[in-house]
Amino acid sequence: MLIQFKRDLDPIQFLSLAPQHATIHHAVAEALKKGFEKNWYILGPDLKKFEDEYAKFNNVQHCVGTGNGYDALVIALRACNIGPGDEVILPAHTYVATWHAVSRCGATIVPVEPDPASLQIDVTRVEENITKKTKVLLPVHLYGHPCDMTSLEAIARRHSLTIIEDNAQAHGARWNGKTTGSFGLMNATSFYPTKNLGALGDGGAITTNKTELAEFAKKYRNYGFGKKNYCDVEGINSRLDELQAAVLSVKLTHLEKWNQERRDLANQYLERLRGVGDIQLPVSQKEALPVYHLFIIRSSKREKLREYLQSGQIETMIHYPIPPHLQKSYASLNLGKKGFKLTEQIAESCLSLPLWPGMTATQVDFVCDRIAGFFSR
Numbered sequence: 001m002l003i004q005f006k007r008d009l010d011p012i013q014f015l016s017l018a019p020q021h022a023t024i025h026h027a028v029a030e031a032l033k034k035g036f037e038k039n040w041y042i043l044g045p046d047l048k049k050f051e052d053e054y055a056k057f058n059n060v061q062h063c064v065g066t067g068n069g070y071d072a073l074v075i076a077l078r079a080c081n082i083g084p085g086d087e088v089i090l091p092a093h094t095y096v097a098t099w100h101a102v103s104r105c106g107a108t109i110v111p112v113e114p115d116p117a118s119l120q121i122d123v124t125r126v127e128e129n130i131t132k133k134t135k136v137l138l139p140v141h142l143y144g145h146p147c148d149m150t151s152l153e154a155i156a157r158r159h160s161l162t163i164i165e166d167n168a169q170a171h172g173a174r175w176n177g178k179t180t181g182s183f184g185l186m187n188a189t190s191f192y193p194t195k196n197l198g199a200l201g202d203g204g205a206i207t208t209n210k211t212e213l214a215e216f217a218k219k220y221r222n223y224g225f226g227k228k229n230y231c232d233v234e235g236i237n238s239r240l241d242e243l244q245a246a247v248l249s250v251k252l253t254h255l256e257k258w259n260q261e262r263r264d265l266a267n268q269y270l271e272r273l274r275g276v277g278d279i280q281l282p283v284s285q286k287e288a289l290p291v292y293h294l295f296i297i298r299s300s301k302r303e304k305l306r307e308y309l310q311s312g313q314i315e316t317m318i319h320y321p322i323p324p325h326l327q328k329s330y331a332s333l334n335l336g337k338k339g340f341k342l343t344e345q346i347a348e349s350c351l352s353l354p355l356w357p358g359m360t361a362t363q364v365d366f367v368c369d370r371i372a373g374f375f376s377r
């Protein structure tokens, strides 16, 4: 008992995959062994199996595995014929990959500030950004919290726009009972190892109900080959490989349970941290079932709090310290400092606390005690 308690109070990593991996160790080893021995490593039966399973999980017709989440976004945009002259509305507050995928296609980025409570794209500010050139709404379910899809779907209908979801951080999240990654015409996701459903390397996928778009994506990820040796479009090389697919199949069967664990831990944080110092806690809308890819708090004392936690052997992270519009890669867009005030405020105040399936309630209590200690000094 004493040993277990001590282990709980060892340094707290920001993320540990060890408890998850311990529960699937045998199944993953078996899948890798079979994959190793089967002599077929690219575009084979394990990819097909995972694609079918992931499509079913999202309640969509098709899933197309890709090399990573960025490529999945690029392919989804290309499939919808998005290119130079087209405008894409996306969140100002997101991971930079979402922006890079849009600019890679030559389309124009039109960022919209987040809602100050949910931190997701502010649906009340989308329509003022729509022009004749707007083609796509690209919501990102950031941190595992679904965007307000009811409002976004209504806006898309009113203005004949296509929705493409970036679901990289929200595998299994739901809005009004419907899985994120099933709302858009095409949806992109990432299986980067730290994601809720993570591969043992890079990986990504597109989900869609449109057969012809899925067919396009299958060609595009494989140099544009339709029939063997016949290149229909100038595609890229971005295939989810057999070994990653086999591992993802194993992990997918645990995803709902792991997401529930994340919610339970998040609820504990929410209860313990309410009213502590000047902390702003994550807010879920009533239609949302979040999956807490990350647990983000905000505080004006973020830097000092982070140092204090680090000195108590608690590791934290910042998602993200530099917003996309302030990255050098977008200097030419001149979106300028203070252009997106709320996004900049979030970047300056947000702090990601440790949270992963298998983290113990004792560990969450320890983090909360330390945070309370900081504010009561």
Ligand SMILES: Cc1ncc(COP(=O)(O)O)c(C=O)c1O
Binding pocket: 068, 069, 070, 071, 094, 095, 097, 098, 140, 166, 168, 169, 189, 190, 191, 192, 202, 203, 204
């Ligand atoms: C919101 C978001 N979009 C896109 C990506 C890109 O995914 P990847 O790193 O697999 O290319 C990521 C993750 O890294 C992400 O968090």
